[in-house]
Amino acid sequence: MDKIGRYSFEEYLKMVEAFHGNVAPGLLLGGIMVDYAVSQMAAGVLFDAISETPACLPDAIQLLTPCTIGNGWLKVIDLGLFAMSLYDKYNGEGVRVFADPEKLKDWEDISIWLYKLKPKREQDKDRLLAQMEKAGRAVLSKRIITVTAQHLGKTSRGAISDCPECGEPYPKKDGAVCLACQGQSPYVGK
Amino acid sequence: MDKIGRYSFEEYLKMVEAFHGNVAPGLLLGGIMVDYAVSQMAAGVLFDAISETPACLPDAIQLLTPCTIGNGWLKVIDLGLFAMSLYDKYNGEGVRVFADPEKLKDWEDISIWLYKLKPKREQDKDRLLAQMEKAGRAVLSKRIITVTAQHLGKTSRGAISDCPECGEPYPKKDGAVCLACQGQSPYVGK
Numbered sequence: 001m002d003k004i005g006r007y008s009f010e011e012y013l014k015m016v017e018a019f020h021g022n023v024a025p026g027l028l029l030g031g032i033m034v035d036y037a038v039s040q041m042a043a044g045v046l047f048d049a050i051s052e053t054p055a056c057l058p059d060a061i062q063l064l065t066p067c068t069i070g071n072g073w074l075k076v077i078d079l080g081l082f083a084m085s086l087y088d089k090y091n092g093e094g095v096r097v098f099a100d101p102e103k104l105k106d107w108e109d110i111s112i113w114l115y116k117l118k119p120k121r122e123q124d125k126d127r128l129l130a131q132m133e134k135a136g137r138a139v140l141s142k143r144i145i146t147v148t149a150q151h152l153g154k155t156s157r158g159a160i161s162d163c164p165e166c167g168e169p170y171p172k173k174d175g176a177v178c179l180a181c182q183g184q185s186p187y188v189g190k
Numbered sequence: 191m192d193k194i195g196r197y198s199f200e201e202y203l204k205m206v207e208a209f210h211g212n213v214a215p216g217l218l219l220g221g222i223m224v225d226y227a228v229s230q231m232a233a234g235v236l237f238d239a240i241s242e243t244p245a246c247l248p249d250a251i252q253l254l255t256p257c258t259i260g261n262g263w264l265k266v267i268d269l270g271l272f273a274m275s276l277y278d279k280y281n282g283e284g285v286r287v288f289a290d291p292e293k294l295k296d297w298e299d300i301s302i303w304l305y306k307l308k309p310k311r312e313q314d315k316d317r318l319l320a321q322m323e324k325a326g327r328a329v330l331s332k333r334i335i336t337v338t339a340q341h342l343g344k345t346s347r348g349a350i351s352d353c354p355e356c357g358e359p360y361p362k363k364d365g366a367v368c369l370a371c372q373g374q375s376p377y378v379g380k
Contacts, residue, residue, distance in 0.1 A: 019252075020261050027260070055347075057262025062209075062252070069259050069266065070217070070249025071210050076259065077376050079369040080347060082363040085377070096377070101352050101359060104351045114359055145377040157270060158246075160305045162291050169291060169304055171270040179269040180345055186240055186267050187275070187286070187335040 003036065004031040005064045009133055015063055025113055025125065026056025028132045029082075029139075033057070033097045034064045036137050037086045040095040048089040049074045051145070052081040072154050082114065087144055092147035100141035107135050194221040195228065195254045199323055205253055215303055215315065216246025218322045219272075219329075223247070223287045224254045227276045227328050230285040238279040239264045240273040240337070263343050272304065275335055282337035290331040297325050 016027045041047055047066040050117040051057040054076050058069065061084060067073035073089070104111045112118050119153025132139075156183040157171040163178040170178035194202040206217045231237055239257040241247040244266050248259065251274060257263035263279070277284025294301045299318040302308050322329075347361040353368040360368035 022260055023258050024261075026254070030260075043309045054259060055262065056260045058292070059258050062258075062260070066211050068210055068249050068252075069244060070220075070252070072245065072352075073211075079374055080364055081358055081368060081370060083358070086244070092378075098358055101357055146379075147376055148378055149377045166287055167291055168271055168273070174270055178271060180242070180271060184267070184269055186337055186341045188282075188338055 003048065004035045012063075016059070018065060019170045020056075020059045023129070024056055025128050025132060026082075027060050029099070029110070030060030030084075031064060032132065032136055033084055033099075033140060034060045036140055036142065037084065037095050037097045038065065038144060041086055045088050046090070047086045047094060048147075048152075049071075050085045050087075050151070051076050052079040052083040052085075052184055054078055057084050075151070077151075078146045085147070087145065087147045088147065092101075092149070092152050094145055094147065095142050096145045097140055099139060103139045107139055109130055110135060110139055186188065192201075194225045202253075206249070209253055210246075210249045213319065214246055215318050215322060216272075217250050217253075218319055219289070219300070220247045220250030221254060222326055223274055223289075223320065223330060224250045226330055226332065227274060227285050227287045228255065228331060230287075231276055236279050237263075237276045237284060238337075238342075240277075240341070241266050242269040242273040242275075246266050247274050248273065263331075265341070275337070276339045277335065279342070282339070282342050284335055284337065285332050287330055287332045289329060293329045293331065297321055297329055299359045300325060300329055303341045 012031055013023050017023055020027055049061045049065060051061055058074060058076055061074050062068045083096060083098035085094055085096040099114060109131045113123060113128050158173045160169050161172050163170045163181055165177040165181040168178060175182060192258055202221055203213050207213055210217055223229060239251045241251055248264060248266055248379060251264050252258045273286060273288035275286040289304060294304065299321045303313060303318050348363045350359050351362050353360045353371055355367040355371040358368060
């Protein structure tokens, strides 16, 4: 295994550094996962993606597939699992790739990292990255999945009008006032 | 106004096409918003970002700042508002930039797009993009914000162990079994 997507490991890690800010191990294992998942999809299938964690994996998906958060083809469903799926955006059929505990047993540094068996500063990052590169798909498993109808497609926001409280344009279906004015604002004092 | 971040409009739109898949108007107005917000932050401040919509804006933030979904510096809090904020990641102080209805009145194509007054196929995309480039910050307003403590920083997932039901590594604090086994899986039959 010497490629991630159409990139060499070195090229991919450069892209990771530019986008993600540093060569995080989760981006390397994540990239190997995404590459594996893509290889399982029939050519020409328009696919969407789910990341089952917000940590690292979404960036590997955004770097290696056409799916991004902003174009709606990548969704993060936070299950706390280091797993992701690609699926036909029309019928939901696809593949899920995950870190497999049985297979991880043979790879000490990867296990220490994934299970957080040592504080980060005590982990040997170079050895970990080398082990991930050596292991490749050997620590992963896949299974066929179908995404439920509720998660397929984009939900339209419907009509937009100005919120009678704050004045900003908001989706009318959210209620009489916008969600921020309903108390969901992340800011002090709204 | 002839730059978005350190890029010319043309360079930025090429980046948008490569990452987002097409030159979506939301990425152009979004880019102008992010550029405006960045210009309001003191040099050297390490900032995080919030996008108040999952549509388009997160990609402008990911292209123009160090903040990505996967590195945790960008959060999407879906309020349905075309607005975003940057804030000091330690004390939460920052700036929120939003599309301002009062100012939008002078810009017909931008209003038609934002309020969805015409179906997309009847909108003149070239004219819309040209109007956004001409308007620049003239359709935007900003205000000083402080992000609430609950939204600051990363929450640790704590200890990881194998889920007794599916066997995959999961954060123990999620419960006796992982969230997927608790019924939150997006796949048919778990």
